[in-house]
Amino acid sequence: METNSSLTKETITQEAFRLGMEFVGYAPVDRWQQYGDLPTEFYPANIWPLCKTVIVLGVPVWLPILEAAPAEIGREQYSITNKLLDEAAYRLAAFLNRQGHAAINICRDGYGDFELLFEQPVAVFSHVWAGYYAGLGTIGWNHTLLTKQFGPRVRLVSVLTSLELGGDPMLVEDLCIKCQLCKKICPSQAFAGDKEARCGEMDKHACARNGKRLRQAFRNPCGSCIKVCPVGEDRKLFQSSNIQVYFNEKQAFAQEPDNPIYRSWRHMRKYGGHPLDEDQ
Numbered sequence: 001m002e003t004n005s006s007l008t009k010e011t012i013t014q015e016a017f018r019l020g021m022e023f024v025g026y027a028p029v030d031r032w033q034q035y036g037d038l039p040t041e042f043y044p045a046n047i048w049p050l051c052k053t054v055i056v057l058g059v060p061v062w063l064p065i066l067e068a069a070p071a072e073i074g075r076e077q078y079s080i081t082n083k084l085l086d087e088a089a090y091r092l093a094a095f096l097n098r099q100g101h102a103a104i105n106i107c108r109d110g111y112g113d114f115e116l117l118f119e120q121p122v123a124v125f126s127h128v129w130a131g132y133y134a135g136l137g138t139i140g141w142n143h144t145l146l147t148k149q150f151g152p153r154v155r156l157v158s159v160l161t162s163l164e165l166g167g168d169p170m171l172v173e174d175l176c177i178k179c180q181l182c183k184k185i186c187p188s189q190a191f192a193g194d195k196e197a198r199c200g201e202m203d204k205h206a207c208a209r210n211g212k213r214l215r216q217a218f219r220n221p222c223g224s225c226i227k228v229c230p231v232g233e234d235r236k237l238f239q240s241s242n243i244q245v246y247f248n249e250k251q252a253f254a255q256e257p258d259n260p261i262y263r264s265w266r267h268m269r270k271y272g273g274h275p276l277d278e279d280q
């Protein structure tokens with residue numbers, strides 16, 4: 001196979017956009033070592049020794065659908081984004097391999113089932129930390145990647161390549177404002193710990209138990225800690241800056257049954273999945 005030695009980041013980024021991606025970032029593998037945030041077995045060069053650069057791809061999820069969660073329509077949005085990401089990452093790896101630069105895609109979720117999360121609550125690779133090292137955002141208190149455009153309402157996947165490409169600059173300013181609204185809204189009380197810490201302590205089993213319950217109703221994922229986050233320009237786009245509406249919904253709905261916001265959420269929740277206790 002002939003090697004195309006003139007392949008640039010710009011060409012790869014254009015290919016990723018052509019494949020339907022909305023964000024692309026580049027992280028040299030040295031950054032995992034330099035920052036030392038993760039156990040060494042999760043460093044990309046320890047997962048695949050040829051790896052020199054991680055290319056992180058992303059797409060947003062739309063706030064109004066997330067706001068209605070838990071709803072079947074959100075479950076479908078989740079699977080659409082997974083499909084888009086996994087397909088684009090596979091095709092981008094194939095594109096690089098055709099040009100003579102070894103590449104593999106690391107699939108979106110990287111775990112077989114919720115049940116397995118009770119045994120080992122981590123996936124094969126963290127796309128969130130890869131996104132941080134690739135300059136796409138910063139790490140939120142709720143363990144997600146916070147981006148300027150969509151806050152934590154993004155989904156990510158990664159391509160590992162042997163090609164050495166310059167890294168994108170990492171964000172200096174922390175986007176997380178430590179408001180702890182993610183902790184306050186969590187139906188599983190999965191978050192605890194110091195407000196000023198980089199990330200809260202997270203009970204991943206409690207989160208997985210809730211996810212499993214919602215999946216049985218065809219209404220997973222939960223996503224509450226993502227919808228509530230005030231960070232992100234998408235709040236302006238979707239005209240949704242009043243975070244309090246998430247907290248007093250039942251009371252507000254009782255007072256204003258024709259409020260278009262609550263009506264919209266209730267409609268999206270009512271159809272396509274099984275009823276849940278919290279619908280009452």
Ligand code: SF4
Pocket residue numbers: 140141142143175176177178179180181182183228229230231
């Ligand atoms: S909700 Fe607040 S504390 Fe939680 S991740 Fe977003 S900005 Fe940070």
Ligand code: SF4
Pocket residue numbers: 185186187188189190206207208210211222223224225226
């Ligand atoms: S996804 Fe839901 S249950 Fe899990 S941590 Fe976030 S708010 Fe809590």
